[in-house]
Amino acid sequence: MNQTISSLVDSIAPVDKSAEEAALAHLNQLTKPPGSLGKLEGLAIKLAGVSGKVMSSYPKRAVVVMAGDHGVCEEGVSAFPSEVTAQMVGNFLNGGAAVNVLARQASAEVLCVDIGVQTDLQHPGLISKKVRYGTANMVKEPAMTREEAEAAIIAGAEVARDAYSRGIRLFVTGEMGIGNTTASAAVMSGLTGISTRESVGRGTGIDDDGLRLKIITVDRALEFHKPNGNDPVDVLAKVGGLEIAGLAGVILAAAALRCPVIIDGFISGAAALAAYKLAPDTVQYMIASHVSQEPGHVHLLKELGLEPMLHLDMRLGEGTGGVLAIHLVDAACKIMAEMATFASAGISSASDGDTPPPEGEPR
Numbered sequence: 001m002n003q004t005i006s007s008l009v010d011s012i013a014p015v016d017k018s019a020e021e022a023a024l025a026h027l028n029q030l031t032k033p034p035g036s037l038g039k040l041e042g043l044a045i046k047l048a049g050v051s052g053k054v055m056s057s058y059p060k061r062a063v064v065v066m067a068g069d070h071g072v073c074e075e076g077v078s079a080f081p082s083e084v085t086a087q088m089v090g091n092f093l094n095g096g097a098a099v100n101v102l103a104r105q106a107s108a109e110v111l112c113v114d115i116g117v118q119t120d121l122q123h124p125g126l127i128s129k130k131v132r133y134g135t136a137n138m139v140k141e142p143a144m145t146r147e148e149a150e151a152a153i154i155a156g157a158e159v160a161r162d163a164y165s166r167g168i169r170l171f172v173t174g175e176m177g178i179g180n181t182t183a184s185a186a187v188m189s190g191l192t193g194i195s196t197r198e199s200v201g202r203g204t205g206i207d208d209d210g211l212r213l214k215i216i217t218v219d220r221a222l223e224f225h226k227p228n229g230n231d232p233v234d235v236l237a238k239v240g241g242l243e244i245a246g247l248a249g250v251i252l253a254a255a256a257l258r259c260p261v262i263i264d265g266f267i268s269g270a271a272a273l274a275a276y277k278l279a280p281d282t283v284q285y286m287i288a289s290h291v292s293q294e295p296g297h298v299h300l301l302k303e304l305g306l307e308p309m310l311h312l313d314m315r316l317g318e319g320t321g322g323v324l325a326i327h328l329v330d331a332a333c334k335i336m337a338e339m340a341t342f343a344s345a346g347i348s349s350a351s352d353g354d355t356p357p358p359e360g361e362p363r
């Protein structure tokens with residue numbers, strides 16, 4: 001199994017810098033002041049580096065929604081009971097969750113994966129990759145074994161590879177797992193040393209007492225296991241979640257397949273950080289969709305060096321922010337493919353036939 005994760009990591013290469021340069025040169029010929037489309041230009045350049053081409057498009061796209069349960073819920077860290085995880089999986093499969101609505105609008109498939117729900121689930125649309133029936137309570141024992149964390153990463157990579165073989169070329173991460181903002185905060189602090197006061201937030205909406213208890217719970221788990229921050233699999237096994245490890249596998253595989261991967265909110269961000277620590281080049285394939293209301297997300301994005309595209313005060317997960325950002329990926333692709341150049345439209349560019357203004361005067 002270890003061998004498989006290391007071969008996955010070894011198959012990830014840096015993006016194509018010459019395609020990025022060519023994309024910038026193309027953007028600067030388009031009929032607009034250089035840089036005036038802001039982050040859309042940065043996105044177009046990133047997509048060129050990932051695909052190796054100045055122009056790209058992603059007609060087939062999917063959001064992978066990984067579902068798993070969390071033993072730490074018995075400590076009272078979520079406003080909702082664990083059974084909501086399985087109930088929401090049913091909702092995803094019936095097309096009624098927020099991510100389904102937003103994915104339909106963005107023409108994206110929803111791939112719902114049971115990687116660790118605590119009950120048996122059956123549905124023709126469900127991708128069954130169950131590694132175990134929920135994690136153990138991290139304050140009492142490791143959330144899972146190292147072998148289980150590795151199996152979850154590999155399962156995520158398999159889901160991405162299967163989707164790729166059906167033509168999917170743009171991935172979005174999503175998740176469902178009551179208690180997973182606790183596990184994500186523990187993973188984030190375990191990987192970075194950032195204090196739990198910064199990584200722990202209210203998740204589904206716990207009150208002040210709940211927040212204090214949640215911080216203490218994550219502190220206890222980290223103190224008990226002392227996970228090795230330089231070993232992401234150790235951190236995921238001791239204080240992580242099955243869906244978080246699974247998403248790390250999706251992200252690694254997307255990078256190995258040279259596909260862009262849109263990273264959703266806080267939980268997806270924790271998975272992205274684990275993938276980045278396993279294979280630093282992976283971050284070049286990531287697009288951060290939005291900044292979550294969960295306070296740790298800002299710090300997570302800073303660790304990854306990623307700028308979020310959207311500021312919408314969202315705090316849902318499921319891949320909802322991620323699928324919204326698909327529209328921006330489509331926009332960046334269309335700008336590259338369809339905008340006229342100064343030459344083709346016969347428009348004077350900044351320096352064309354224009355006497356430069358005297359020194360010190362505005363143009």
Ligand SMILES: Cc1cc2ncn([C@H]3O[C@H](COP(=O)(O)O)[C@@H](O)[C@H]3O)c2cc1C
Nearest residue numbers: 078080175176177178179180181203204317
């Ligand atoms: C009905 C419902 C739908 C959701 N969809 C995503 N989450 C989000 O909330 C959960 C994390 O928050 P915590 O750590 O506080 O439990 C995850 O399942 C996440 O995806 C939901 C939560 C609920 C209740």
Ligand SMILES: O=C(O)c1cccnc1
Nearest residue numbers: 265266267292315316317
């Ligand atoms: O940002 C997220 O992914 C998030 C935040 C709160 C609750 N669930 C998910």
